[in-house]
Amino acid sequence: MLALDDVSMNFGGVAALRNVTFAMDEGETLGLIGPNGAGKTTLFNVISGVLTPSAGRLEFAGKPLGKAANWRRARQGIGRTFQIPQPMHELTVRENLMVAQRFGAGRTDGRRIDEILDLLDLTAKQHIDAAHGLALTEQKALEVGKALAVEPRLLMLDEVLGGLETATKRAFGQTLQRVRERYGLTMIVIEHDIETIKTLCPRVVVLNFGELIADGTPDEVFNDARVIRSYTGDSAA
């Protein structure tokens, strides 16, 4: 479904990604973790076409992504969220989803929009302005809703649980599980909450200073000495 081959991203003299290589199968859910500044969001930006990699190749659904613009990648089936919610504030909650579906998926299907709103508990808020009256959880839900409305084959979630209190985080994590089961998506999840990663992701990839340092099951990865070192900074670990 997705393959990265030797992908690097440099900002001037800073290497944000160094020769990152991994592949994902259809229907797989991958946790992407690493300390702050490890290059996780940069990797999302490269896959979604916000950034053009300095080197390397990306393939999606068997075809090279090349330098396709981000709006074309959305139409090819790559949906993503942002750490800080990015609603289209001049539109209502429902219109946000409608635009995403019409231009991302290339079709209009009100029932699917109703379903997404229901799944994300946004039905009661669908006609309000996206700029006002949404709690943080609802803003995060709208962020996921927009990405789902694109009808993606690959959904990339960038810290959608960040900033939420524990109970809300658990509930929202369950919502994400329902989303995955309902639509059978391939997912990449950036998340700092280890429990959420363990629950959602059978496979975890770890980045540190832009380098892929571990790739395996949660148990393998969380017991990996390099991963522990990357988080603790302890060279003796």
Next chain:
Amino acid sequence: MFELTLQAVYSGLLAGGWYAMVALGLALVFGTMRIINLAHGELVLLAAYVAFEMERSFGLNPIAAIPVALVVVGLTALLVYFLIGRIRHDRELNSLILTFGIAIVLTNVILMTWSADIRSTSVGWFMDGAVIADTLFSMNSEVLFFGAGVALVGGTYWWLNHTWHGRALRAVSSNRNAAMLMGVNPARVEAMSFVVSAVLATVSGVALYTASVVFPALGHGLTIKAFVITVLAGLGSVPGVLLGAVILGVGETMTATFAKPSLQELTGMVIFLLILFLRPSGLFGRKVVGK
């Protein structure tokens, strides 16, 4: 005194309908591309001169000249859009310099083509008086194009809210990056905003020609008026543009009636400064956090 006030408000209202057409074109482009098209007034003026040329050369009624003016202004607007698209760095700032330059070029093209003479329509009906309730006076053209202005602004509002292209334009205006990741092609939306802006500029230019006199240096002042209204309205608000245009129109006629006609042009600047000090987000503008 009461009748004088009423007449000033009425004239200002009619002017407001026309101003709204001029300003909405600027506001749409500003909303989608975050650039101020300083050549917008010259596009309005170009439409006026095309109407003049059609009347002089072919005896066409200015209203019948609208399709020709639309082609000329539309192509010119797309050329401006194309040139803006060539800017690779700091588009918001560099587009100011570019569009200012285009405005100067257009003014000089108009000057060389039609000379510096003052032009106005020879179709008498436009300048004839329309009287309402025995006391309110205006020209037929003012009433006609007030109606056209309200209809076009209303039509644009409907288009923005009830069509996919309109929603896409609002999406890009709201958050360009998020809209792109939802599959919206921003280049197409931006080009569309220029085309709609050209339609509004064309009708308002022909209206200008029928209701007033035109001369090559007029464009700059039109851009300033449109900019004042856009700031007064607040970004992204079509009703705000209409209200802002009426406020400016009535403000100008009240100033001309009760102070001095020569101070009329100052009204817009006073309103502009007041709104910047008291409500920088405009009458209908929103504060956007974390965009």
